Amino acid sequence: MPPLNYGTFFANFNLEMIRPFFKERIAFRRKAPRRMPSLAFTTLPSLLLLGSFTFFLAPPARARLTFHPTIYEEKADYLDTQTVAVYHFRNEGDKTVTIRKVRASCGCTVPQLDKRVYLPGETGVLRAFFAFGSRSGKQEKKIRIWTNEKDLKKPYELILRTEIPRAVRFSPIFLHWGRGDTPITRTVNAWVEADSPVKILSIDEPAPDFSVRLQVLKPGRGYLILVTPRDTAKPKMRRIDIQTDFPRKKPLSYSIYCSIR
Template sequence: MHFRLFVCLVALLLPTVPGRAQLKWDNPAQQFQRTPADEGIEAFYTFRNVGKLPVTITGLRASCGCTTPHLEKKTYAPGETGTVTARFVFGDRKGPQHKTIEVSTDEEGAPPVVLDLRVLIHDPLSIEPTLVYWKRGEPGEAKTMQLTAEAGQPVRIKNVISSNPRLPAKLVTVKAGESYVVSVKPADTAQKEVGEIFVLTDFPADAPRTYILQARVK
């Protein structure tokens, strides 16, 4: 935490260090909003060598294996501009993401620049939790999962189906298109049970998505 704070401070203070950093970044902190369907994003960080000497970029290090930084060439003459491209592959990530890319140069005494990439990946339907479980012998009370559609984008739940009749699931509509509850109540908790609960939606219209939730007696 302290390290990250330190990195942020360095990033903030860097432009104020006179005569040191020769690379001037146009937009070192960038923010985006995407959906999981976008699968990834490319961010471009342009810079210009405002110093009097050529600068060589000696290293690019991303905070996450999911983010790949790329550079056309390494050495930039005074006045020359360049671009660091960061490709962030979402995988199955959701919610706010914060990745950083550390750029080191051959400039003496200049600390690495930290480029900042923030992406909010919003799912049309957020589900919490996606797992309900009981320990064996625990009272078999009903447990619930909340399904919430993103504001302004109604998602209707057509049906919920449980793969295991001993873990039946019930759909409760709190507000159609906006908020639902899936409630699971085990027949009993005497033995181990494995169940998958399929949530059939109407979104997107051309290829409606099915979400899979998990229920277990452990």
């Protein structure tokens, strides 16, 4: 075959020579069917994305019992010996709820329920009785409730807060001597915390084991109680009762304790 003369080829070249070739190429591309994307690269990501949205949009597990209030707060009076916290609740779910156990954080607090089983939409009341005893100042107790709800990760928790006023603060309330020690005098400070003045009317002296003297630092506001054992030869445990004139309707009495051991 003789060699191609490029000069002669380009001299005689024109577009009409290649136009049929391009027409056939364009027609072929129009008729050729489109290839479907691979299922492995479309369906799997779509499923993963759909699963992610399903996870985030799914409603979280919701507790069925709703309480009002969840925190009960009350300031006590000088004459109060206990407080009763009342918590109302309702079964907001679509299944029956059974209360299995109710516990308070302190033995001084006793929770009570009218019943244990509550149908959907049914309401109930929980009462917590907190006995003050010798406590004073700010107090906080917790009440926990366990139910048969499987999706409940931890028990319900209610809080009881109260402030128990002190008309008179005694410090210390326990006096101690060792057996055979020198019978020295020990002192109890009594400071009035009430707004009104408080007078100590009498002290019940546990004769013949201890002698007790009252010293007034500031009338109606501050006192010293001086306690001296007669001897320390034998172990003893005695209570000293102190009567005040406050409040006027029902005056309160207080106690301090002495021991030899």
